[in-house]
Amino acid sequence: MSVERSICPDIYHPAIARDGLLTRLRTPGGVLNTVQCQTIAELLATIGLEYIQVTNRANLQLRSLAQDLDRDLLTQLAACGLAGKNTAVDGIRNVMLSPTAGIDAGEIIDVRPLANAWLEYLDLHPELGELSNKFSVGFDGGGSVSIIDRPNDLTLLAISDSPLERLRQREFSLHLGIGERGTAPQSVGVNLTTDECLPMLAAIAQTYRRGIEIIGGDPRRKPRLRDVIHYYGLAEFGELVRREIGGYSHFIFKNQCVDRSSVRVNSDRHLGVQQQRQQGRYYLGVVLLLGRLTGAQIEGLGSIAARYGSGNIRLTHWQNVIIPDVRAIDLQTVWGLVSDLGLVQTATHPSSLLIACAGVTGCQYSATDTQADAIALSKYLSAQFTFDRPLNIHFSGCAKSCAQHNLADITLWGEVETSTGLGKYRLEIGGGRAEVELESSDLLPPERVPIAVSKAIATYYQHKLDPQSSFPGFANRQRADKQLASKPKH
Ligand code: SF4
Structure with a gap:
């Protein structure tokens, strides 16, 4: 089968990336049933990939493919709704819903x-x-989990x-x-x-x-x-x-x-245990590190949903997963089963809202290995802090900002340092809202990112007066205070 190469891939038209072929499975509304979860686990085993990745549009992405998916695999995916029936429009089945549509208590x-x-x-x-x-x-x-x-x-x-x-x-x-x-x-x-x-x-x-x-x-x-x-x-x-x-x-x-x-919007509302609009039912928001799901994890989540929920899981555009329709009596069991899969459910975990673009391994424009650097930061922060609120931290390998920096509390921008030719990061607080550099204007080598981000977070925790103060709001106030202090007194 001749396959047309695309810049923005769909399952029938993969794109060529640095690390091989890249393809996306559109999951309209982010909903996956148990059969789809099993099919994806089998797909990963067949093509020899360790994980599939939830994207920031709540779709699924396969990277580093050595070759196109063959006709049998595509037929199998289409049969369970993971590929569009109409191959011409598979790519625009880009439908985003709140991941809590139909269960959101405030909807x-x-x-x-x-x-x-x-x-x-x-x-x-x-x-x-x-x-x-x-x-x-x-x-x-119009509910509490807005898009x-x-x-x-x-x-x-x-x-x-x-x-x-x-x-x-x-x-x-x-x-x-x-x-x-x-x-x-x-x-x-x-x-x-x-x-x-x-x-x-x-x-x-x-x-x-x-x-x-x-x-x-x-x-x-x-x-x-x-x-x-x-x-x-x-x-x-x-x-x-x-x-x-x-x-x-x-x-x-x-x-x-x-x-x-x-x-x-409040991007952490979907995490942890949340009450649904349906009496006596709850949903659990589960954190994925950079949206990654192994075959065992996605199959396991599907099985948990079948046994203790309504047979569906929902992917979120924060690259996490929700298990809806769990009864109060089963919450503890489900919590344990999710932990057994190596996944956490706390909104304040450093991975909960951590986003990174493809980075140097997958994208020709990237100056830095955003995925590896984001994982290193997550590990470092988990050892250093207990957060009382989730922080949106985004890594973008270049100025195109596929990681959607404008939504972030902290953004790390990759750029090549002219004098050395090395890929480094520029730290920005507030995603273009505050534009305050709490450290310095120097570019950071990747290994210094964890310390620089920790310093910014520590400053926030030490000096925020209002417990509700957001990170960008706090940074803006710091800047205003500094400007005030530097004004000549009359
Ligand atoms: S932000 Fe830049 S480096 Fe990252 S995936 Fe997009 S184009 Fe590539």
């Missing part, structure tokens, strides 16, 4: 039916295979659940990725009833597709939705969408000028 709307309707629409519309594989759609039910800060191209955010007002009020707010790369999508002033969501999504996708045809360019680097919107301008793009939908005349796309720094 406004269970978005799973809407997400399924969108996936069915994709299966019936192979022409949408012309969209970039990076086209990403998010559904946020609104994730840099999706498009997110529908539930905004009302009042049964009395439902007939009069819109239920979803439309957010589009029109800001800088890597930032959260912004409201464009359009609210939708549930029934209007699918026509709107379809109209945006079709308008995007026509825009790609007009803009053209390298077919391997298709324009993102953002590029097409910028090409037309938001108002004109909205007008084209409106025409595509027909009937609904009230949609006018407007830039809402949102303060980007305000988009921040």
Whole structure:
């Protein structure tokens, strides 16, 4: 079978990376059933890989493949729903839901039916295979575990659940990725009833597709939705969408000028034991180190879910896993079984929100071995600190920031030092929010990263006055205090 190489791979179109072939299994909504868990464990054994990795879009990724997956393996994956039925649109089954959709105690709307309707629409519309594989759609039910800060191209955010007002009020707010790369999508002033969501999504996708045809360019680097919107301008793009939908005349796309720094969600709410909206049921958020799952672990989690949950696990875009629908009486047992798999469940473990891009072993642009350096940091921090809150620490091997630094408390940017030609790190606090360097502006050799990060964390713990003070908020205050102290006194 001839396989077309892609920059953003899907299961049918792997990409070439430094360490071999790279392929991704789309797991819409991050849900995996027991059969899928077993199939993945068998796949890993067949192809001789130690682990599969959960991505920051809650998909699964295989690296270092020596060759393409053969037809039998692809058929097996498709048969259990791990590959799209329609090979043309497998890459855009990029559907992100809150990992607690349908079980979140604070949720406004269970978005799973809407997400399924969108996936069915994709299966019936192979022409949408012309969209970039990076086209990403998010559904946020408005619960306590939100995805609104994730840099999706498009997110529908539930905004009302009042049964009395439902007939009069819109239920979803439309957010589009029109800001800088890597930032959260912004409201464009359009609210939708549930029934209007699918026509709107379809109209945006079709308008995007026509825009790609007009803009053209390298077919391997298709324009993102953002590029097409910028090409037309938001108002004109909205007008084209409106025409595509027909009937609904009230949609006018407007830039809402949102303060980007305000988009921040509690990313640790999904970890540990959490009560569900269903009486007497709990979910357990399990920490994975850099999203890695061995065959034994994924099979084990699937078995635990089958025995003590509802037969599903959920991958999260923080590269962790949730086991839903556990009864109170079984929590202790499940906790023990998860520990037996070598996994932890505490939100405050240094690995809980640790993210690293592919790094030098997998990406030609990387200056540093981000994955190995992140693992070294995690080990060092576990020995040094007991955290009272999780910290988002991101490693990016270059300025492209696949590790989504804007969401981080601490970012380590890889860069090649001009004078030595060596790959080192620049330490940044606050993911572009605070831009304070607590240590120094020098580049850090990888072996000094654990000490430098520890110093920054120790400073935070020693000096934060408010227990609720976030890391970036604290760093900003430090900077303001320093600036105040350096002002001449009159
Ligand atoms: S951030 Fe840079 S080095 Fe890391 S995976 Fe992305 S492009 Fe490669």
